[in-house]
Amino acid sequence: MSTMPHYVKIKDYIVENIKQEHYKPGEKIPSEKELGDMFNVSRITATTAIRDLVKEGYIYRVQGKGSYVSGKKAENLKTHRAYGFENDSTLNEGYHKTMSMQVVKERKDLSEKFGMSIEDEFYEILRVKVIGEKVNALEYVYLPVKYYLTLDIRDEKAGLIHDLVEEHCFLKQKRAKVYIEPVLLSEEESKLMKVTGKSPMLLWEKFTFSEEEVIIEYSRNIINSDLYRFYMDLDI
Secondary structure, three states, X not given: OOOOOHHHHHHHHHHHHHHOOOOOOOOEOOOHHHHHHHHOOOHHHHHHHHHHHHHOOOEEEEOOOEEEEOOOEEEEHHHOOOOOXXXXXXXXXXXXXXXXXXXXXXXXXXXXHHOOOOOXXXXXXXXXXXXXXXXXXXXXXXXXXXXXOOOOOOOOOOOOHHHHHHHHOOOOEEEEEEEEEEEOOOHXXXXXXXXXXXXXXXXXXXXXXXXXXXXXXXXXXEEOOOOXXXXXXXXX
């Protein structure tokens, strides 16, 4: 007869399901009550197992929501034309929340990236991507006002950036170029992503070009590196 403690059995059950990908990263696992019923033990016993798994890094808890599988989601770079919130991937799970939409000007950094004058104005869209109350990405989008004559930023709802460019930019988008590098967050970015410390994040800088090779959109996508890792599946 097995003398293994019941809470250890619950832990082993959850860990095995995570390893077999029955419970995937970011996915909610059964509640303490459900686990108690499954193993015919008290809720306290199930809670002990959950607490241990949180300490060991297998899961994380969201107050009032439940427990979710930790770990990094693997994303194949070859399947992405360019990162944004419009891709059909795990990066697009959850929902996005628009933090601000405004016109900015006299931004030397933007003028240099677009190759424009310091007097040029840009629409700025700032939003976060959330999964299970955990921020997985922060996105800054910049659009040159002079290319978006039909766009009224006050009335626009920031949905798919690709569609917004397609509808309002009088230059037709053709291609995008993406640069990827690790970065440390600023104090403001740390607050928006609800993280502490100096953990490096992944920065995806995307430049969208028109058929005339004019930059018509620039975005900074900061991806939570605690949640994702990227790979390429190559033919040899």
